Amino acid sequence: MPVCRDDLYVAIKVCVAEKDHGGETRELQTLNKLASYYRHLEHVVKLLDNFDLKGPNGIHTCLVYELLGPNIPDTINAYFPGGRLPGKLAKSIAKQSLIGLDSLHRYAIAHGDLHTRNLTFTVPSMDYMTKEEKFIEMLGKPEIGLVRRSDGKDLETGIPEYIVRSSSFRTHMWNWAQSIKIIDFGESFLYTTVPQTLHTPLPVRAPEVIFQDHIDYRVDLWSMGCMLFELFVGQPPFDTFLITPTILVAQMQEMASDELPERWHEKWETMKSSDDEPTESTAPDLQEWLEELYFNSAQIPDLTRQDIVRLGRIIGKLLRLEPSARASAKQVLDDPWFDE
Numbered sequence: 001m002p003v004c005r006d007d008l009y010v011a012i013k014v015c016v017a018e019k020d021h022g023g024e025t026r027e028l029q030t031l032n033k034l035a036s037y038y039r040h041l042e043h044v045v046k047l048l049d050n051f052d053l054k055g056p057n058g059i060h061t062c063l064v065y066e067l068l069g070p071n072i073p074d075t076i077n078a079y080f081p082g083g084r085l086p087g088k089l090a091k092s093i094a095k096q097s098l099i100g101l102d103s104l105h106r107y108a109i110a111h112g113d114l115h116t117r118n119l120t121f122t123v124p125s126m127d128y129m130t131k132e133e134k135f136i137e138m139l140g141k142p143e144i145g146l147v148r149r150s151d152g153k154d155l156e157t158g159i160p161e162y163i164v165r166s167s168s169f170r171t172h173m174w175n176w177a178q179s180i181k182i183i184d185f186g187e188s189f190l191y192t193t194v195p196q197t198l199h200t201p202l203p204v205r206a207p208e209v210i211f212q213d214h215i216d217y218r219v220d221l222w223s224m225g226c227m228l229f230e231l232f233v234g235q236p237p238f239d240t241f242l243i244t245p246t247i248l249v250a251q252m253q254e255m256a257s258d259e260l261p262e263r264w265h266e267k268w269e270t271m272k273s274s275d276d277e278p279t280e281s282t283a284p285d286l287q288e289w290l291e292e293l294y295f296n297s298a299q300i301p302d303l304t305r306q307d308i309v310r311l312g313r314i315i316g317k318l319l320r321l322e323p324s325a326r327a328s329a330k331q332v333l334d335d336p337w338f339d340e
Contacts, residue, residue: 009135010048011065015186017058025061026195030109030188037107043100045120045183056158068181069123070168072116076234078168082299084234087307093119093180094228095338100182101220102329110217112187112195115204116230122179139167191217202243203236207252207321210245211264218323224332225318232303232311233293237286237319246275255286257316258325286319287312310337 015025031047038046049064070078072093076085085093097119104111111118136142143165149155187198194216198209206222208215229237238251249268253260260268284292290312295301303311314335317327 009067011067013063013065014053015061015063017055017060026189026193027185028061028063029193030185030190031063033109033190034104034107037103041100041103043096043179043181044103045181065183067123068183069121071118071120071183072180072231074168075121080299082234082297084297084299085231086299087232087294087301087303089178090231091303091338092178094231095333096180097182097227097231098224098329098333098338100180101224102333104182105217105220105329108191108217110189110191111182111185111220111223112189112198113184113200114182114220114223115201115227118182118184119180119227120183122181142167202245202248203238203240205248206323207249207264208323210249211267213264216323218326221318221323221326221329222320224329225315225326228311228315228318229290232308233290233297235293237289237315244275246271252319252321254284255289256319256321257286258320258322261322264321286316290315307337310335 015027028050031050034041034044035047038044045068046066047063048066051062051064053060053062069075072085076083080086084090101111101114144162145165146162147155147160155161187195187200189195194214196215197212198205198215198219200206200209200219200223204223204226206215206219209219226236226238237255238248249260249271287309291305291308294303294308295305314332314337317332320326
């Protein structure tokens with residue numbers, strides 16, 4: 001079969017195969033709606049095309065995206081030995097991510113999986129690299145590992161013969177464009193088709209998901225509060241190591257600027273009684289924790305204490321246990337601090 005080639009480099013996401021492949025996936029449904037608004041979505045990844053691929057395990061939906069650069073954690077690991085972004089760069093990224101989220105919510109779309117690994121930097125167009133060898137030189141040669149059974153027997157049908165390590169951009173690719181886009185719409189949903197639950201990483205998961213309450217776009221506002229915290233200090237506000245829902249909710253109550261909604265009290269008592277983990281948290285409040293992590297770091301701060309105080313107030317408007325009490329992305333963006 002002839003291969004069609006053009007001078008456009010793309011990223012392809014191959015979704016998990018489905019035995020019964022009928023209609024659009026939730027992700028594709030969201031992205032198809034977004035396609036009408038791309039000219040207004042500067043900080044959201046663009047879907048260029050999609051197709052189905054039949055494999056031994058079923059039919060894979062394949063999504064063709066514009067090519068983007070590394071995500072936030074990978075960038076920090078590669079270029080910032082202090083473990084966090086410079087404050088002014090973090091502020092720029094925070095504003096861009098809020099613009100991106102506000103635009104999604106304006107078009108009645110919730111992301112559902114907002115965290116720093118789903119924020120990626122843009123890169124200059126590489127379409128001028130007509131020779132594939134040059135492209136591989138920029139990204140590095142793909143590393144392939146053979147798949148073997150531990151007992152030495154033959155692989156079963158449907159198991160891949162090899163896997164390929166994800167590529168990463170080399171140091172000289174970093175262009176300091178400082179422009180980011182929100183990616184990965186696997187947990188996204190339209191306001192009219194709300195899922196029963198979400199699989200957002202636990203440390204940034206909204207409390208209403210944990211309490212199995214009604215879900216709507218405001219889950220993104222809680223996750224945005226966690227993400228803003230992490231952008232400036234290099235870690236989320238809550239524990240990430242061996243965290244459980246019970247421990248997390250206890251920490252949420254220490255950090256949040258409001259009380260646990262009464263409708264969750266009964267379930268919270270059940271969680272505490274069925275979990276051996278201590279729920280009496282001695283964690284500092286949000287502002288204390290933010291200042292401690294920012295100023296007691298090996299990295300020299302480039303933001304003032306007043307900057308961090310104002311940042312803490314902004315995050316506090318998002319980290320509210322009651323979803324209806326959270327500030328919208330637009331309200332947060334209207335804070336003058338982002339333009340100073």
